[in-house]
Amino acid sequence: MKRTLLALALLAEAGSAAAQGRPDTLTMTCRDAQALVNRSGALVLGTGPFVYDRYVANQTYCSQGEMAQPDWLRTRDSSACMVGYLCKPVSRRPF
Structure with missing residues (x-):
């Protein structure tokens, strides 16, 4: 009985963590969105229902062969915020 209760408690905790979701701009x-990206360095932001992407604070968070390009998102107080x-x-362009 104790094992069953422990298993149920662990499942409930895992389910609540999964339900937390991602920050939504x-x-x-x-x-606040800019500060979150700068503080985190890199994170996935929700930008609408079922829409999300990975945003980074600067080039150092990109992989080799990638370049950091600014992106503007809608936030609660702005229609175009550079987060x-x-x-x-x-x-790569051929010569």
Whole structure:
């Protein structure tokens, strides 16, 4: 009986952690979203229902072969807030 209760408690805790979700820019001010990205360095932000992407504070959080490009998002108080950068593949043009 104790094992069953312990197992149920562990499952409940895991379920609540999974339900927390990701930060949503639509519920934050522009300044709060910018501060979150800068403080975290890199994180996944929700930008609407079922829409999300990974934002970084600067180039050091991108992989080799990627370049940090600024991105503007809608926040609670702004329709175009530069919250951070997206890591995009560097395009190689043939000579």
